[in-house]
Amino acid sequence: MRLALIGRNSFIARHVHKCAQAQGIEVTALAHDAPSDAVQGMDTVVNFSIDPSWFSQAYRTDRDCDLRAARAAAHAGAHFVMCSTRRVYPDHARFPGREGTPANGDETVYGRNKAVSESAVLAAANGACTILRLSNISGPEHGITGRRQGFFAQMLASLHRDGVIRFDMSPATRRDFLPVEICAQGILLAARDRPAATLNLGSGTPTRCGNLAQWIMEGFGRGTLVVTDNTARDEFFLDMAVWRSHFPRFPLPDENALKDLCINLGRELRDA
Amino acid sequence: MHKIVITGGAGFIGSHVVDRLSVEFAGAEVVVLDKMTYAADIMNLMDLLRPSTAELVVGDVCDYSLCFNLMRGADLVIHAAAESHVDRSFLSSIPFTQSNALGTHTVMEACRNAAVPRIIHVSTDEVYGEVLSGAADERAEMNPTNPYSASKAAAEMIVNGYRHSFKLPVITVRANNIFGIRQFPEKLIPRSIMALLQGEKIQLHGDGTNVRHFLSALDFADAIILLARKGELFDTYNIGSPDEFSNLVVAQMICSEIGLPFDENVQFVRDRPFNDRRYAISWDKITCLGWAPKRSLPDELPAIVAWYRQNINHLSRRMKWAQE
Known part of the structure; x- marks a missing residue:
């Protein structure tokens, strides 16, 4: 697998990079502002970059790093993995959060922006996309x-x-807390198997x-x-039934x- | 009271005292110093850790500078931290001497230098050793018979030295076996409840005929509050209960409460190297201050069993962690 990581300096990306190297995976680690043609020849693109305004300002297409990366991946014929958040689940539907429930975002700007971004990414990726809704990564x-x-x-x-x-x-x-090493292994698994699905990734506890x-x-x-x-x-935790159905042997903590x-x-x- | 420090406040007995302190001395700053060993649990303080009520300091009572810094400005120090499980003391006794004797020495020295005006030292009726008939009052000699009770007696000797040498205003309390919710499942009652709830048998030492008196943790906490207000400084108080049962009878009560036949759910195991036949104390002195036990084990057992049933998953994990 040829894997591109966009936003290489992020906390999670650094662990994914390290984990991928340990598994002998060929990794191209890119900065958040890498040109879109940098992902040419890749099998899978995972984005970790995020615009600083994402936490305080309403959604804007031109500041959607996931959408930009998804379009680049689609153009290169690569699968795209979006690292979304448990915050897409509204307050009343997150104990547990389940993939099947409407996910329009919680009370935070960040949660609402990610929810909008998920829809935009799904449309742009034309099915070649995995959305991972991450719990608190620790x-x-x-x-x-x-x-x-x-x-x-x-x-x-x-x-x-x-x-x-x-x-x-x-x-x-x-x-719901997930150790970052296990999160990194989960992201790599999704990047390798490339399920066209939206999946929670947490401990489930x-x-x-x-x-x-x-x-x-x-x-x-x-x-x-x-x-x-x-x-x-x-308070929240993520239902991991869908994840388990895709990856039954993955050891959740x-x-x-x-x-x-x-x-x-x-x-x-x-x-x- | 403006500031109260309690050591071991996240443990079983300590947390019940913290409960009462937060009500009886509402407005006082309650500082809980606890090492958070296997028997302590932050869950015991969950409802109390909020502004102006209680704060938890994780640390060791053997750490003098920590103790001194916490005890400066305290109006009351309650020293309840201890290694307390007799079975463990037979297997590894040095930590008992460290925590119980050296820890008490450190706390007393910190209290002396911080000029704490009132200290309550929590000891045990086990310092008297076996009392085959009658009941020991506070003047009876100490005669500890196992590493745990010996370490508690050593602690009392240190406290006594500070009382005489430095006029340290300490009250010592010696209580019966205490029961209630939140007790780590290693002592007879919670261990037996957990065994049955997990589909295992109750294990009884020897022939199970050893006799103990059982005091409610709520009654004990009431006694501590009373002594905090009216206890005579430099004095020692027994805190007891008339509820005297053999381990066999306690096991029968638990089986009955859970609805399982006694004969099929009890296993007799090798006795301790030494196991006192009976402990018994008289508590007339504290009765004169207006305290009396109000609760009994048979009456309280249904609620206790219900609590262990409700918390079985969390407690099972803690039991596993304690073995690691």
């Missing part, structure tokens, strides 16, 4: 700069800086955020959990894997 995000300031990044940064993890939500809040903080502090050796608002917010991930992240942070 990994060693400490020290990562730029736009990505996910839940794990915030926990690790404040624990390292102040010895404190701050929650503006209840520790009982349940979300709701985990309490407080447990993650507990395990990270356990690995770190110490830390304080401060809760500024005890409301459960943004359970809570043990998340515990190990968190303890190891805490240890790495302590030793950093």
